[in-house]
Amino acid sequence: MTLEEGRRVRLAQDLVIGEAVTGEPGAVVGLLALGAGIEGTVERVDGELPESQEVREYRRLKALHEDYGHTMPAASRERLEAELAELEPEWAAHHERGGRVTVRVRWDNGFVLDAAHEDVLTPL
Numbered sequence: 001m002t003l004e005e006g007r008r009v010r011l012a013q014d015l016v017i018g019e020a021v022t023g024e025p026g027a028v029v030g031l032l033a034l035g036a037g038i039e040g041t042v043e044r045v046d047g048e049l050p051e052s053q054e055v056r057e058y059r060r061l062k063a064l065h066e067d068y069g070h071t072m073p074a075a076s077r078e079r080l081e082a083e084l085a086e087l088e089p090e091w092a093a094h095h096e097r098g099g100r101v102t103v104r105v106r107w108d109n110g111f112v113l114d115a116a117h118e119d120v121l122t123p124l
Contacts, residue, residue: 003103007042008124011035015113015120039124040107046115048101054090061087 003009017032051059061084069077104114105121 003042003045003101003118003121003123005042005045008039009042009105009121010037010039010124011107012120012122017113034107034111034113038107038109040105040113042103043106043112044104046102046104051094052090054087055094058084058087058091 011034013036015034017034019028019031021027022029061080065077065080065084069080072080101118102115103118103121104112105116106112
């Protein structure tokens with residue numbers, strides 16, 4: 001999904017923001033939740049989220065395999081190929097969805113949600 005400043009979006013799932021507490025330790029008096037379906041406008045696109053550890057490891061192992069795989073002993077190369085195969089589904093999912101961004105959204109009810117992952121938003 002491509003989110004850009006000024007784009008209208010809808011919250012795709014309920015979000016619980018946090019707990020309100022009093023001065024007493026552990027005394028929760030409520031919480032704020034935004035219900036799925038509310039709509040708002042993207043005010044700012046902050047940038048891409050970092051890749052997962054599995055994606056970074058896949059990139060590292062793939063580069064190692066491409067650069068030095070032909071010089072490795074057979075057992076080491078096979079172990080490396082097995083590790084790559086294990087990480088392949090995570091890599092494929094990352095590649096399919098592309099880079100993910102965070103945004104600042106001003107909801108129509110006046111609330112502002114900052115650093116929201118695009119995964120919880122649906123473009124209108």
